[in-house]
Amino acid sequence: MGMPVMDRAEARQxxxxxxxxxxxxxxxxxxxxxxxxxxxxxDLVQETCLRAWKALDKLNDDAAAKSWLITIxxxxxxxxxxxxxxxxxxxxxxxxxxxxxxxxxDRVEIELLRRNILKLPPKYREPLLLQVVMGYSCxxxxxxxxxxxxxxxxxxxxxxxxxxERLQKDxxxxxxxxxx
Amino acid sequence: MHYSEFKQKLGAxxxxxxxxxxxxxxxxxxxxxxxxxxxxxxxxxxRAARLPAPVDLLPQLKKISQANASRQGTWKYYAMAASLxxxxxxxxxxxxxxxxxxxxxxxxVAQHYFVDGPELLAQSEGRVADNVAQLLALFxxxxxPDVRRMVGAIKICPxxxxxxxxxxxNTERGPITVIFMPRTPVTDGEMVAFDGMEAQxxxxxxxxxxxxxxxxxxxxxxxxxxxxxxxxSGASA
Numbered sequence: 001m002g003m004p005v006m007d008r009a010e011a012r013q014x015x016x017x018x019x020x021x022x023x024x025x026x027x028x029x030x031x032x033x034x035x036x037x038x039x040x041x042x043d044l045v046q047e048t049c050l051r052a053w054k055a056l057d058k059l060n061d062d063a064a065a066k067s068w069l070i071t072i073x074x075x076x077x078x079x080x081x082x083x084x085x086x087x088x089x090x091x092x093x094x095x096x097x098x099x100x101x102x103x104x105x106d107r108v109e110i111e112l113l114r115r116n117i118l119k120l121p122p123k124y125r126e127p128l129l130l131q132v133v134m135g136y137s138c139x140x141x142x143x144x145x146x147x148x149x150x151x152x153x154x155x156x157x158x159x160x161x162x163x164x165e166r167l168q169k170d171x172x173x174x175x176x177x178x179x180x
Numbered sequence: 181m182h183y184s185e186f187k188q189k190l191g192a193x194x195x196x197x198x199x200x201x202x203x204x205x206x207x208x209x210x211x212x213x214x215x216x217x218x219x220x221x222x223x224x225x226x227r228a229a230r231l232p233a234p235v236d237l238l239p240q241l242k243k244i245s246q247a248n249a250s251r252q253g254t255w256k257y258y259a260m261a262a263s264l265x266x267x268x269x270x271x272x273x274x275x276x277x278x279x280x281x282x283x284x285x286x287x288x289v290a291q292h293y294f295v296d297g298p299e300l301l302a303q304s305e306g307r308v309a310d311n312v313a314q315l316l317a318l319f320x321x322x323x324x325p326d327v328r329r330m331v332g333a334i335k336i337c338p339x340x341x342x343x344x345x346x347x348x349x350n351t352e353r354g355p356i357t358v359i360f361m362p363r364t365p366v367t368d369g370e371m372v373a374f375d376g377m378e379a380q381x382x383x384x385x386x387x388x389x390x391x392x393x394x395x396x397x398x399x400x401x402x403x404x405x406x407x408x409x410x411x412x413s414g415a416s417a
Contacts, residue, residue, distance in 0.1 A: 013245045020241040025233035032231050039311065042234065043336050049241045050295075050338075080318070080336060080343050106224065113228035131193075132229045138193050157191040163225070 016053055019065050024049070026066075026134055027073055033129045034077055036118055044080065048073040070134060070144060109167065116166040124159035127152050186211060190218045244295075285366050285381065288340045289390045290374035292359065296337060296346060297392065301355050304332025304348035315345050319362040320413045321386055327409040340364050344387070349402070354393070356402055360410060362387035369403070386412040 027048060031041035051072050052059075059068055117125060130136040130144060138156070142149045181189075181204040189201050196202075205215040309331045316322055318336070332355065334347035341363035349356045368383035372390075379392040380399050389406050393399040 016245045017242050020238060024238050024241050028233045028237055029229070029231045033229070037311075038234075039335065042237070042240075045237070046240065046244070047338060049244050053244050109224055110228045113224060117228065129229065132225055153188070153192040156193065157188055160191045160221070160225075164221070 012056060015062070016049075016056055019052065019062070019069070020049055023066055023069050027069055029133050030070065030129055031073060031077070033117065033133065034074075034122070034126065040080075044073060044076055047076045051076065066134065067140065067144060070130070074144075112167055112170045113163060116163050116170075119166070120159055120162060124155050124162060127155045128159040131156060181207075183210060183214075187214060190214060194218050194222050285340055285361075285364060285388075285390075286370075286372040286374075286379075289359065289372055289379050289381075289392065290377075292337060292339075292346070293357065293377065293379075293392055294375070296335070297357055300333045300335060300346060300348050301357065304350060304355055307332045309334045309347070312347070316360070316410075317413060319343070319345060319360070319387075321345075321360065321362060321410055322413050324409040324411075327405065351402070353397055353401075356397065356399060357392040358406055359390045359392070360384075360387065361389065364388050366390075369400075371400070382407050384410055386410075 024045065027045045028041055031044040031048075032038065035041055035044060048069060052069055059065060117128070120128065127141045127145060130141045131138075136144065138149050138152045141152045141156075145152065181200055186201070186204050189196060189198075204211055206212060308329060312323060312328045312331045312334055315334055315336060323331075327349065330349045330351060332348045332350045334345060336343050337346035337359065338344075339359065339361040341361065344362055344364075345360040347358050347360075349358060364387060366381035366383055366388040368381065370381045372379040372381065373395065376395055377392055378395050378397070378399055379390050380403055382389045382391060382403060384407065389410060391399040391402050391406050393402075
């Protein structure tokens with residue numbers, strides 16, 4: 001007896017499930033960082049995946065899936081907040097488990113980094129998160145944000161620079177700050 | 181590579197695999213120190229950005245494909261239901277039920293409820309949502325305080341014309357679902373039935389709403405409550 005053959009609907013479902021497994025968590029993280037609210041982030045990811053499911057047959061190359069999903073998510077975010085951008089920047093809504101490996105000072109630094117990432121202007125925050133959360137290269141960020149690579153490089157540099165400056169203001173004085 | 185150029189690159193693309201950049205990392209003690217400091221910062225940054233995803237996220241996302249697959253059969257049901265509704269209308273029953281069309285508000289209500297309705301009902305049990313005003317304000321709407329306190333769960337949802345708000349009112353007659361559609365016109369008071377449920381469409385001053393409950397829950401009794409409580413932002417000031 002041969003292997004059971006997946007019908008088209010099953011194959012489609014399996015492909016969709018593979019994509020959600022591969023990128024679902026990162027989409028949530030990215031959504032969480034751009035909207036700052038857990039419920040909205042979940043809704044954004046759900047809507048993104050619903051739209052992805054409906055348009056799955058248009059995705060010819062699964063290697064492009066990450067970029068495709070992020071494009072859908074960013075459009076959905078823009079559509080959701082086309083009238084008003086809510087001020088959900090309360091980092092207390094982000095429940096982060098204690099990282100036992102970290103020293104107390106490192107924990108403080110990471111908490112402050114989280115707060116300060118949310119305070120970054122969107123034009124700096126978005127490329128930084130695409131790089132750090134989604135693993136995008138500078139070229140991919142430029143393509144996603146429709147700006148030049150040099151503009152991306154500048155924004156990434158300034159994003160990190162602002163984070164460091166804010167950490168210094170908050171009293172975190174690791175030697176890393178001497179870099180800038 | 182000059183030190184200033186190296187620092188720029190380190191601040192913009194610290195994981196760059198550019199051979200010249202990689203060579204520069206070890207080219208002098210000053211460069212090595214800067215690279216090590218950057219590595220430490222990047223490690224902290226990555227830890228900070230690595231938020232935990234909810235444990236139920238993936239199962240919820242997988243439900244999207246399952247729901248859609250099973251919806252194939254539901255459309256057949258809608259077709260049958262539409263015939264039944266027309267027959268009831270012809271028999272002179274007062275409700276103005278319309279056949280469920282694929283692109284109609286009625287069909288949207290049935291479809292959206294099928295996807296999200298039961299889950300939001302489950303989430304609303306014994307709860308009072310704390311972000312009602314905030315979410316409605318996104319659509320330049322507000323809800324009266326007494327009704328706001330009845331909202332157990334709420335979320336942004338797609339509507340036929342952009343996004344809207346889907347929420348559950350915990351009433352004495354059990355949970356009632358309301359979908360606020362800020363840009364969708366409806367026939368005021370129209371009743372829709374689907375899959376053991378009934379819904380009434382409400383034309384509001386600002387957009388419209390659908391009130392959805394189980395057949396027999398008499399959702400039309402909540403018409404005035406919904407009609408009068410959802411108003412444009414600032415209307416009650």
